[in-house]
Amino acid sequence: MTRSSVDQEGAAPHARHAGGPGMGGETEGGRSDHRRDRGHKRRAEPGPPRPKRRILRWSALTLAVVILGTAGAGYLYYEHLNANIQKDKLNLGDSDVPKATPNAAGQTPLNVLLIGSDSRNTAQDLKLGGSKADVGRPPLADVQMLVHVSADRTNMSVVSLPRDTMIPIPRCTDPHTGHKYPALSLAMANESLGRGGPGCTVATWQKLTDIHIDHFMMVDFSGVVDMADAIGGVPVCVKQNVWSHTSDGHGSGLKLKAGTTYVKGQQALQWLRTRYGFEDGTDLGRTHAQHMYMSAMVRQMRKNATLTNPGAMRSLAETATKALKVDEGLGTIAKLYDLSEEFKKVPTKRITMTTLPTVQWSQDHDRLVPAPEDAEQLMSMVRDDTALDGRGAKPKATEAAAKTATDPDGKISVQVRNGTGSDTEAPAPQRASAVAGILQGKGFTQAAADTTPATEAKTTVLYPSADLEGDAQAVAKALGIPLKQVRKSTDVSGVTLLVGADWRTGTAYKAPAQPTKAPSTAAVLNGDKKDACMPVQPGFTW
Template sequence: MSLAPADRRRPAGGKRPADGDGKRPADGAGREGGGPRKGGRRRALRWSAIVLAVLITGTAGAGYLYYEHLNHNIKKDPLNIGDEKYRAAESKANAAGQKPLNILLIGSDARDSAENQKLGGAKDTFNSAPRADVQMLLHVSADRSNMSVVSMPRDTLTDIPKCTDPDTGKTYAAETDVITNDSLGRGGPGCTVATWEKLTGIHIDHFMMVDFAGVVSMADAIGGVPVCVDANIYSHTSSGKGSGLKLRKGTTSVKGKQALQWLRTRYGFEDDTDIARTKAQHQYMNSMVRQLRENATLSSPTKLRGLAETATKAITVDNGLGTVAKLYDLSKELRKVPTERITMTTMPWEYSTTYSGRVVPRPTDAAKLFRLVREDIALDGKDKKKTTTASASASATTSTDPAAADDKIAVQVENGTRTDTTAAVRGRATEVAELLVGKGFKEAVADSSTAPSLATTAVRYPSADLEGDARRVAKALGIPASAVKKSTDVSGVTLVVGADWSTGTKYKAPAQDDTTPTSADALNGSDTTACMHVDPNYVW
């Protein structure tokens, strides 16, 4: 696996099939360096594994030239190279004017250098397209009181939007039902960002990427990370599968190549799936957070300088994080979050019915998890109680797009009242369309076909120039503004009547459930008891 970027020289050569360990090569050359700025503080170096890349500013007394050197170590790529119509709206500020931060962490399996090839595998994979084998969305709340991490399994099938390679200008056509880690080879990390935004509707502010060699060098720089297994493990099969990880039962401090093996292990943990590998990655990252916050040895100027060199050479970031100063500013924000308010989760998933061994987002639970992140709701359930109701938030949220007159707004009404146990309510779209006509929306019409089931009624619109119209329709029916969403699946303002409004003429918004789905498998950052279960077939 790996936790983030690679040098991005784009190789010629095509895709190759994924193997059990997700081995896939990369491309990559670095981008230009940014303008330097003088020092930061040593204490910045005690932050977290997740943001190891930002721990580069504590080299006291290095001076302007040294910081310029570090700046030029950093490789940069555009933030989002996807189709403009799939861009998610920027996060809204809270009452204090603060905005949440969303950072996509990418682990590239690049095999574009001798070192990466040695760590990554087979000779025939050298310099082929890289894959984003680790993808974690890091969400920092607007008030900096909590942090949530959402991992997406590398075997997830999703839709990848059209992406344009910033180096070559090559355009990759949109694809449906493809494995998510293919996104990195379609123009770079900016395509992985675009894929996440299309799926989740979450605006991503930055990305950080690291490759095999980067994981090894950074693990060495911090002196190792404690991890735990409940039995002796050797991840190896007679056919050559497995990461090669070999550990004794209990807790071991891993670093270097062994740390990479831990992060890449699939065969040997639990049921030998990518889901189990994600859990192991969460354990590693939580442990690294604690290690960096507690490790006093990082106060050594020599160790700090080495860590600064390692981190800046290992990462690729978007232009918004492309200097030591910008990374230091980010580190200050991240350090505000207490360890006990960090929550690691996995996107709720279920097995695909069409592609063996692949997974897809679990419809209700995944959508709920993404909504919690979009709405900046803490996944640990420790947020202060909200004082606004759904209807109050509807009036509080405004749009810059003015609505047309009610009788000029074209509305299509769809019937999404079907549930897992009941059929759609016959004629429901027609009933609600007639209700709208009675309220002055003369161009409201019913769609006679049955829409996909929808638990909660929603109003959708395809482009910004129809947002005001969509919000006007919602307000007229008492539907909260949070249910008004931009969607490329509709061609005009579309009201989808959900299972929560199967009868009656007055809509009543259901009570909002803001608890994290149990299927997200949440792990708290301060949990020191986590220990990976070893598949008995891999015990030695």
């Protein structure tokens, strides 16, 4: 594995990310830490503006206006603001994931990846935290959230990935230099951004979730200060007095009294960056605090649907557009407005914020890995376009359109891999050989065990190219595997059956029941919950 993406605390070679929240990490005693949050360089010279289009209010923080769809207000200076927006390639990986099949009304889900960079390459970012030693180093994607809007636009699911999570990162190519970064079998989730740009983070998510990403939006956390002021503050709550500060210089500096406070400016940034002081002092607690802030901000901005001060409106628009970097398919005010209109169709009560369930990594307890069953349950619901809040209709068993096999069963070569193991459970012995034997008994005489290491929560059939899709479906149908568990993948060279943790024993595959609600380990927060209040970590009260 490559070098860890974190700066070390003391001399420990595997020090856990202690800083950085919201858009990155915390400033601890003036020292540099890759985990502290930074943002992106602001660009664009002011030019002669001309009013052109009425659009929603903006925020530079992840699930702000554009993301969660606030009401439109004010005339923005269209061409000038277009020039502010930075653009980059959507996907820098070697493969893509097909879009979801349209529903009966011809609608498809919308998936947008939100990225918060900890870059320290501006004077303003350094002033907010960090040191000159951080200037020029590869940025880290310290905030990653997948926003999934249902095909019928009735609900929205938000899934956060803790940055301490160890996941595979695919090979990526830097679009500006042509440099090729090799694939990593396991690395810190936040390393992907430094391997060519946000398009590598998109490719990493697609590999992790098998969900097609339509767009990305990367934001500059230094804009949070201006954004919070422009919207009049965001209400947040703590159960006790909290002070994120230690004697050796750790902490964001956040100091609040128990109860609800409208945080603005740098105090809002401190809230989003606080790790020491919330819950158990881990990155998970910080993620939960970010969800609380974002939910409150959306409600606040939808409540105050307009800005009456044109100067404030212009300042807000300037700040937000300079803070954004988006994919090329989303690089104009008009396209961002159209996207916001889709988000606005979802009521706040149907917005569900979650965190990908994780467990401690056996090789380093300061790191996390996706929880084998709960993480797959959560992501399978997103893939199947099932609402995470349990309020939607009960999911129906849907199948992809069947393809005709190009070869008879006896001539289909099938490699069977044992993917029944996990970080917490050893693989079932000789499982690939056993299932290969089952296939042979059903007429697939060229089925054979493959010793390539694999881990898969749900049994899946993979195929590398469209001409083998029918053959792969034939294998699935013979074993009773739902066709939605058959997918294209460039990680295999032929039809490959990954026997997952859901089929460790027995000769017949039993498809797991479709979940109707996110697992409790996903730390669900409903967008309409107004009484959410952060627990304070012992030792951080005053």
